[in-house]
Amino acid sequence: MLSKKLSSVTPSFTVGISTKVKELKKQGQDITNLSIGEPDFFTPENIKEAAIEAIQNNLTKYDAASGVLELRQAICKKLKIDNNLDYEANQIVVSSGAKHSITNILMAVLDPGDEVIIPAPYWVSYPEMVKLTGGVPVFIDTKKGNSFKLQPEELKDAITKNTKAIFITNPSNPTGTVYNKEELKMIVDICVQNDIYILSDEIYEKIIFDKEFTSIASFSKKAYDLTITINGLSKSASMTGWRIGYTASNLELAKAMGSIQGHLVSHPSTISQWAALEAVENCEEATQDMVKIYRTRRDLIIELFKEIPKLSIIKPDGAFYFFIDISQLKDSLDYKDSLSLKVCDDLLEKQKVAFVPGIAFGNDEFIRMSYATSLENIKTGLDKLKKYTESL
Ligand SMILES: Cc1ncc(COP(=O)(O)O)c(C=O)c1O
Known part of the structure; x- marks a missing residue:
């Protein structure tokens, strides 16, 4: 009795892995978890205090469907300072996570059968979101040799x-790749020539090492009109x-998304929104402290991989992931359908370490490692990975 739409939707591999890890931990097993896609830091104190203050000041009623005005104004300031983008508050829609922002966008722009291009490897939820909103995902397999950056001809x-x-x-989950300005411009020019909306997911914008970040909407007036900038505080x-x-977009789209959201959920929790206002205005130092730690971890991991000759990596310039090439293990393994699932299952069962299979991101010859975890966990996890490759 379920809808036809659901039959084409794949259950989330990442949720599947974390459920398995939880089950094993419950059984008392010591699992090293390198699969988690969220920062291992607590929310900074000033942000938590802003939420408590909002509750005490009774800022707990319904508010504007597109989000609390003060927060949208602060986001406009952030977009001007960080990204050189001019937006008015009525062009911003605050939602329940970037995930929800993306769903709003797709509901606002897609008619049944419309195609949405998704460069692979991609973030797990994009294809399913496109299918659920009536669109057709069209994948482009980007190449390891191009650091998984989409090429204009592709x-x-x-x-x-x-x-x-x-x-x-940009930066990418799962590869950590960061596009430079010239590379982005070539892609944007093609989108502009073909009148294609650009869903620019900039959620990892701040987690970037030694590279300059460019917002796609900043290229030209036409790019600005066609781009929906997606960001958030997660x-x-x-x-x-x-x-x-949140999203920043042209006014027509923002109004459409505000209306969709208004009917479906009204708006995200006002308490979270007041906390987010503090985060948008006063979190830069805390973010940069986290980035320093991520960088130390990344550099250590690059060194540790030198001791695992059967696996290769590309140095990530952003986010907190490594996409690990496992193709050299192929001939040593007996598996039916998916190489990356086989490797991740083996690693979890035999070595008690969790990674995410690349098949979840549209590339079965890789596995994803997160370094949003302690140096100790990283060392233990990579030692287990090394032992596994040596056992084959
Ligand atoms: C690329 C990318 N976009 C969007 C999201 C969703 O983030 P949020 O927690 O804001 O929904 C994630 C979360 O993992 C992500 O990796």
């Missing part, structure tokens, strides 16, 4: 008369559970 080849939008994730302010994300 994009041109994928565009059809039905193409409505494209996802660009990663930069370590606020995953507070569920605050």
Whole structure:
């Protein structure tokens, strides 16, 4: 009796892994978890205090569907200072996490059968969100040799008369790749020539090492009109559970998304929104402290991988993930359908260490490791990974 739509939706691999890890931990097993996609830091104190203050001041009633005005104004200031983008508060829609922002966008722009280009490897939820909102995901397999960056020719080849939008994730989950300005411009020019909406997922914007970040909407007036900038506080302010994300877009789209959201959920929790206002205005130092720690971990991991010759990596310039090439293990393993699932199952069962199979991100010859965890866990986990490769 379930809808036809649901039959094409794949259950989340990442949720599947964390459920398995929880089960094993419950049984008393000592699991090293390198699969988690959220910061291992607590939300900074000043943000927590802002939420408590909001409760005490009774800021707990319904508010504007697009989000608390003061927060939207603060986001406009942030976008001007950090990204050189001019937006008015009525172009901002605050939602329950970037995940919800993306769903709002897709509901606002897609008609049944519209195609959405998704460069692979991609963030797990994009294809399912597209399918659930009536669209058709069209994948482009980006190459390891290009650091998984979409190439202009690959994009041109994928565009059809039905193409409505494209996802660009910068920095990328799962690869940690960061596009430079010139690379982005080539992609944006093609999207502009073909009138394609650009869903620019900038949620890892602040977690970047030695590279300059460019917001896609900043390229030109036409790019600004076609781009929906997606961002949020989950990663930069370590606020995953507070569920605050936002979009910046042209006014027509913002109004449409505000209306959709108004009918479906009204708006995200006002308490979280007042906390988010503090995060947008006063979190830069805490974020940069976290970034320093991520960088130390990344550099250590690069060294540790030198001792695992059967696996190879690309140095990530942002986010907190390594996408690990496991293709050299292929010939030593007996598996049916998926190499990455086999490797992750083995690692969990035999070595008690959790990674996410690349198949979840559209590339079965890789596994994803998160370094949003302690140095101790990282060392233990990579030691287990090394032992596993040596056992084959
Ligand atoms: C690339 C990317 N976009 C969006 C999200 C969703 O974040 P949020 O917690 O704001 O919904 C994530 C979370 O893992 C992500 O990795």
